[in-house]
Amino acid sequence: MNYFKELKKWNNEYYFAFTFFISAYYSLRTSLLQTYPIILFLFLSVVFVFLKIFTTSYERKEYLLIFGLIIFGFFNWYFSKSTTSLIIILAIVGIKNVSFRKTLKIRFITKIIFMISIILASFFGFVDNLEMVHLREGESVLRNALGYEHPNVLGKVLLEEFLLFLVLYKDRFENKDLLLMALINLLQFYFTKSRTSFAVICLLIVFVFIIRKTKKMQILINFGNLTYLSSLILFLISYVFPKWVYGSVGQLPLIKAIDSLLQYRITYSHIFLYRFQVSLFGQKIVNYWNNKYAFLDSGYLNLLLANGLVAVILFFVGLFKTIKYLVSKKQIYVLLSIFMIGLYAVTENILSTFFYNFTFIYFSAAIYNNVYTQEELYE
Numbered sequence: 206m207n208y209f210k211e212l213k214k215w216n217n218e219y220y221f222a223f224t225f226f227i228s229a230y231y232s233l234r235t236s237l238l239q240t241y242p243i244i245l246f247l248f249l250s251v252v253f254v255f256l257k258i259f260t261t262s263y264e265r266k267e268y269l270l271i272f273g274l275i276i277f278g279f280f281n282w283y284f285s286k287s288t289t290s291l292i293i294i295l296a297i298v299g300i301k302n303v304s305f306r307k308t309l310k311i312r313f314i315t316k317i318i319f320m321i322s323i324i325l326a327s328f329f330g331f332v333d334n335l336e337m338v339h340l341r342e343g344e345s346v347l348r349n350a351l352g353y354e355h356p357n358v359l360g361k362v363l364l365e366e367f368l369l370f371l372v373l374y375k376d377r378f379e380n381k382d383l384l385l386m387a388l389i390n391l392l393q394f395y396f397t398k399s400r401t402s403f404a405v406i407c408l409l410i411v412f413v414f415i416i417r418k419t420k421k422m423q424i425l426i427n428f429g430n431l432t433y434l435s436s437l438i439l440f441l442i443s444y445v446f447p448k449w450v451y452g453s454v455g456q457l458p459l460i461k462a463i464d465s466l467l468q469y470r471i472t473y474s475h476i477f478l479y480r481f482q483v484s485l486f487g488q489k490i491v492n493y494w495n496n497k498y499a500f501l502d503s504g505y506l507n508l509l510l511a512n513g514l515v516a517v518i519l520f521f522v523g524l525f526k527t528i529k530y531l532v533s534k535k536q537i538y539v540l541l542s543i544f545m546i547g548l549y550a551v552t553e554n555i556l557s558t559f560f561y562n563f564t565f566i567y568f569s570a571a572i573y574n575n576v577y578t579q580e581e582l583y584e
Contacts, residue, residue: 212260219257220303224311226250227292231560232319235358237332237350247288257299270572271298277486277519281512285487290512293559297523297568305566306373312563313369320362327352339398339468349396359393360402361553361561367409368542369563375538380417383410405549412541428540429532436524436547440517443505443551447474470502470552477501477510487513504550508557516557526571527564539567 230246233239263271275298278291300308327334327350335350348356367386371378387410394403416424464471481488490511492500501507509517524543531539543564550556559565 212256216257216260217303217307219253219260220299221307221311223250223254223257223296223299224308225315226253227296227559228312228315229319232316232323232362235362235560236319236323236353237335238323238326238352239354250292251295254295254299257303258295261299261301263301267301267572274298274519277515280486281516283486284484284489284513285511286489287487287511289558290487290516293557293565296559296566297572300566300569301573308566309369309373309563313366313373316362316366320359320366323352324359346398348398351396356397357399357402357553359397360399360406361549361555363389363393364402364406364409364545364549365561365563367406368538368545371413371538372542378413378417380414383413386410401549401552405545408548409541409545412545416537416541425532425535425537425540428537428544429528432528432540432544432547433525435544436521439547439551440505440521443474443503444478444509447471447503447506448478467552468502473501474503474506477506481510483509484513485515487511487516502553504554504556504558507554512557520557523568523571527567530570531567539564543567 226246227250230243230250233243233246258271274294275291278294281290282288323332326332332352334352335354335356337348337350337356339346339348350356351359353359353362370382386406390403390406390410393399460471477490481490488511490501490507501510508520528540528543531543546555546562546564555561
């Protein structure tokens with residue numbers, strides 16, 4: 206018993222350690238340094254999050270829900286051959302009584318350090334700078350990955366870092382910070398030629414400018430409603446359009462032009478919906494078709510096909526409860542983060558990936574009574 210009491214003293218620190226190691230693991234996994242023994246980071250993150258869960262006091266009704274979620278996480282791991290859902294569930298369950306602010310700061314700083322290190326390593330030749338040539342509107346475009354496994358990764362990392370910055374430092378945020386974000390966005394586009402991340406970050410800057418110039422209560426209610434509607438509409442578009450619309454009108458010049466602009470993401474989504482049936486607990490998605498590499502870039506379809514129908518239901522139940530909670534706590538920048546990640550997820554697999562979607566930790570509002578402390582709300 207005394208030993209257990211000693212373990213409980215470090216309850217919060219276990220979650221902070223989990224946050225560091227899981228952020229480090231995913232940072233390396235999405236880079237060309239993934240061949241190193243990075244599995245150690247994943248192992249340590251799981252050890253620490255289970256220590257956090259085992260040393261936390263839960264209410265009786267919470268135990269049942271937590272047990273059910275973790276069992277589903279293991280089911281999904283078994284069927285999909287991916288730890289993604291399990292890690293997300295452990296992150297949500299384990300954050301009880303932990304400071305969101307400190308957790309997000311650790312994530313923010315860790316990812317910045319690894320991002321800068323990976324980019325510098327590519328510049329100085331310690332890791333390859335993967336170059337890709339893509340054909341866009343009949344012209345060849347050279348794209349640099351800057352140490353990552355794909356040129357699109359840097360833009361996705363930057364988007365989350367910008368969102369974390371807004372959430373953490375909203376009270377000290379100035380217009381000159383928007384200018385700095387715009388310059389960094391231009392710089393990443395210069396090297397990576399990632400159009401989607403560039404456009405989404407530009408839209409983020411516009412939204413932040415509007416929020417700063419509008420009455421907070423009105424924009425809060427509007428953003429709450431917008432986040433509700435957009436999540437459902439974008440999910441339906443991601444499924445219905447490639448499933449039925451593309452099949453019937455896919456040869457129309459306008460549809461073909463949009464598909465080409467999106468690097469044939471509509472075509473690939475149509476192929477994956479044809480190849481894989483929707484299951485309850487998910488399945489392993491093989492990124493090949495007719496002996497050619499084909500990648501499912503839709504975050505919504507990946508959630509449905511790879512993680513299963515149960516995961517989709519849990520996601521939307523948790524999302525809607527979380528949005529309601531965030532509106533009541535006037536957390537406009539967290540709502541903005543959910544909206545921007547959801548928008549970006551139409552063309553990138555970032556929705557159900559903990560590395561790109563930090564907003565999952567707020568889903569704990571669907572389990573616990575109050576996930577914010579007074580200090581975090583008014584700091």
